Amino acid sequence: MDRIPSFSKNHDTLTQGLHESMQMQGVTTWDLRFKRPNAGDYITPAALHTIEHLLATTLRNSDEKEDVIYFGPMGCRTGFYLLTVNLDRQQVKALVKDSIDAALELREVPGSKREECGNYLEHDLAGAIEELKAYSGILDRDK
Numbered sequence: 538m539d540r541i542p543s544f545s546k547n548h549d550t551l552t553q554g555l556h557e558s559m560q561m562q563g564v565t566t567w568d569l570r571f572k573r574p575n576a577g578d579y580i581t582p583a584a585l586h587t588i589e590h591l592l593a594t595t596l597r598n599s600d601e602k603e604d605v606i607y608f609g610p611m612g613c614r615t616g617f618y619l620l621t622v623n624l625d626r627q628q629v630k631a632l633v634k635d636s637i638d639a640a641l642e643l644r645e646v647p648g649s650k651r652e653e654c655g656n657y658l659e660h661d662l663a664g665a666i667e668e669l670k671a672y673s674g675i676l677d678r679d680k
Contacts, residue, residue, distance in 0.1 A: 555567060571675070583664060630679070
């Protein structure tokens with residue numbers, strides 16, 4: 538089998554921040570790298586799940602919602618993938634920052650009721666807020 542593009546990157550050299558991962562058929566995949574890979578510091582499963590709910594909601598309620606194709610976690614628990622169309626790096630960075638700011642205003646996890654979520658008991662709002670604040674600081678330093 539062919540090696541997929543994300544496995545072809547040297548994860549020992551990936552840094553925290555916002556990275557364009559690839560473009561395919563007009564869709565850009567963005568690597569929202571919260572944690573340095575293989576460093577022993579990972580997002581907990583409950584916080585990862587909560588961040589997914591928070592940012593999926595705020596991204597899909599943004600002015601750019603028509604350009605957001607997908608948002609979801611990396612299995613390695615070091616970050617998330619955001620798939621977009623028609624947005625450049627600066628627009629995506631602003632979108633992510635604004636979406637984090639909106640998520641930090643939420644006092645409950647959207648879509649976290651039993652009938653709305655397949656793992657509704659595994660959420661950590663406090664942990665998600667901590668991770669989002671840390672990543673927002675990374676974006677502030679990221680050029």
